[in-house]
Amino acid sequence: MKTLANDALLRALARQPTAYTPIWLMRQAGRYLPEYNALRERAGSFLALVRTPALAAEATLQPLERFPLDAAIVFSDILTVPDAMGLGLRFAAGEGPRLERPLRDEATIRRLGAPDPARDLRYMLEAIGEARRALAGRVPLIGFAGSPYTLACYMVEGSGSEDWPALKAMLYGRPELLHRILEVNARAVADLLNAQIEAGAQAVMLFDTWGGTLSAARYEEFSLAYSRRVLGALKKESDGRRVPSILFTRGGGNWLEAIAASGCDAAGLDWTVDLDAARRRVGHKVALQGNLDPAVLLAPPQRVREEARHLLDAFGSAPGHVFNLGHGVSPRASIEAVAALVDEVRAYSGKVRARAA
Amino acid sequence: MKTLANDALLRALARQPTAYTPIWLMRQAGRYLPEYNALRERAGSFLALVRTPALAAEATLQPLERFPLDAAIVFSDILTVPDAMGLGLRFAAGEGPRLERPLRDEATIRRLGAPDPARDLRYMLEAIGEARRALAGRVPLIGFAGSPYTLACYMVEGSGSEDWPALKAMLYGRPELLHRILEVNARAVADLLNAQIEAGAQAVMLFDTWGGTLSAARYEEFSLAYSRRVLGALKKESDGRRVPSILFTRGGGNWLEAIAASGCDAAGLDWTVDLDAARRRVGHKVALQGNLDPAVLLAPPQRVREEARHLLDAFGSAPGHVFNLGHGVSPRASIEAVAALVDEVRAYSGKVRARAA
Helix, strand or coil, X not given: CCCCCCCHHHHHHCCCCCCCCCECCCCCCCCCCHHHHHHHHHHCCHXXXXXXXXXXXXXXXXXXXXXXXXXXXXXXXXXXHHHHCCCCEEECXXXXXXXXXXXXXXXXXXXXXXXXXXXXXXXXXXXXXXXXHHHCCCCCEEXXXXXXXXXXXXXXXXXXXXXXXXXXXXXXXXXXXXXXXXXXXXXXXXXXXXXXXXXXXXXXXXXXXXXXXXXXXXXXXXXXXXXXXXXXXCCCXXXXXXXXXXXXXXXXXXXXXXXXXXXXXXXXXXXXXXXXXXXXXXCCCCEEEEEECHHHHHCCHHHHHHHHHXXXXXXXXXXXXXXXXXXXXXXXXXXXXXXXXXXXXXXXXXXXXHHHC | CCCCCCCHHHHHHCXXXXXXXXXXXCXXXXXXXHHHHHXXXXXXXXXXXXXXXXXXXXXXXXXXXXXXXXXXXXXXXXXXXXHXXXXXXXXXXXXXXXECCCCCCHHHHHHCCCCCHHXXXXXXXXXXXXXXXXXXXXXXXXXXXXXXXXXXXXXXXXXXXCCCHHHHHHHHHCHHHHHHHHHHHHHHHXXXXXXXXXXXXXXXXXXXXXXXXXXXXXXXXXXXXXXXXXXXXXXXXXXXXXCCEEEEECCCHHHHHHHHCCCCCEEEECCCCCHHHHHHHHCCCCEEEEEECHHHHHCCHHHHHHHHHXXXXXXXXXXXXXXXXXXXXXXXXXXXXXXXXXXXXXXXXXXXXHHHC
């Protein structure tokens, strides 16, 4: 393996000093990039793009060609896991994702099993291998999966939802069935992330996009307990270097202390969390990743720079901050805004560190 | 004015002891009730129901005929305010609300003015008067309005949204325009709530449904500052009795201390907040209202009772808790579940208080 030319992300995740605050963006390869839209067109569909390793690797690298980002994240989708379980993933035009065979009856749930990544999700592992080769050690490559709970949301509901009625009816009415799904998911996600690490992922991220829709009393039981199980089962090293894990929880601000104690190396924060308060709440237990409001990228570049400085100041100059948005890049974000953000984060944080040193 | 036969709500909002924990439910007059659906049918449309005082008063009382609730809330809609400002409210079948003339250009925003409640929202004030007469002192009647920020969300975007792109583009790109809208809204909402108090509302509630979509840094500036202005401008007494105010903030768990210091008598909590932790964070500064996951009402009655007891135990037996959901009753909620909830809250909390006394 080549050495890593830019290891700022891995150092920041390990709460080690860096010359500037590293930055990458959730959904950095996405519809705001014309070259991404062209590539998806060429692939024929979003799913074809995800399932073709050479094209997925190309998408992974696209944002790096435009912006001096400090990490790449493999281009894929969290719903490839329920798809590999046989639930039938489909993206209809203009709609969100759908699973054609959601889990509603006990017999189907009892039969549910974890996929074998090497067989059922080989395309994702190959995309990681190809992306690693193409990156040639420029920046680290992040692998990812949905949290067991977030996957279960889609697996029971069959699609995204404002209030998840089928899922919640199972959670409150037949909790043992949901626990069975979550156990399978925890195994599936741990297996997949470990396979990604073997394939070349240098950090891994767990997306708990919907954990924040749970009540305080049920979040620990149905979401965090299973994320903790995944984190505990992960390989900790690859090529003699620690493979850090990031647990992102949308709407998880209420539970930050518990998230920081889950076994992750970093907590990913949405934009509603005050970064300064978060730092004080978790101390130096974990690094923090986030958390600019993605809507800032709809504003003129000068305002983007101001908001970026504001957030960097809120965290302060201690190590352990990875700059990111609090959610994915919007298709409406402007390229000028993203360029201004990446430039400002590096320049301003570099200046602050140089002054502090 | 008749004396109030049941003042448990007002006492709990004032953090005074009560024989049991009072309960009412956001959207307690709603589509889960067949008699509500029949009434809406009779009115011709949701808006006609809202705009006809006799029918709105009838809707207000419907849930009280079924369940021994401790409060009524006037049947209306927060978007009557932008409608009265001339933005054109419309409810299309199967869709959420729409404003036909959203605020997008500076000239229109400069011309925006607060409505005169006595002239432009007379139907809401008359509905309050009729509902007060019909209640005849059984339980207190709650008036309400949307928070200045929540109203602005709809006024700029024109409809509900997942990420509010038009609103957020204005917030980050032309903040002075949004501040101008918020100033008008604060005046409009304070005027309306004061008119409601004069018309007979015995408590008032401010719904900040979308404040929780703001970043930590912007929540104070764009939402809380204007809610505080409204709360500060409210009449504090009617008929020689304090008129308490409740500030409900969906997704506001991160900012509970600031909300408790805003001048409200009670903070309304969504279901993601741990009630015990919230109590410890705000002390006895304000009462707390909430916060059962509305999805619990999709479960069998026995489970509903368990969840209700769990929440009552989390708060403990100190005064200052008003039981409610963390959001409105779902159209899919069962009447049996609601009946079980109301019964259990009164019976269990009464037993606990009697034991503690």
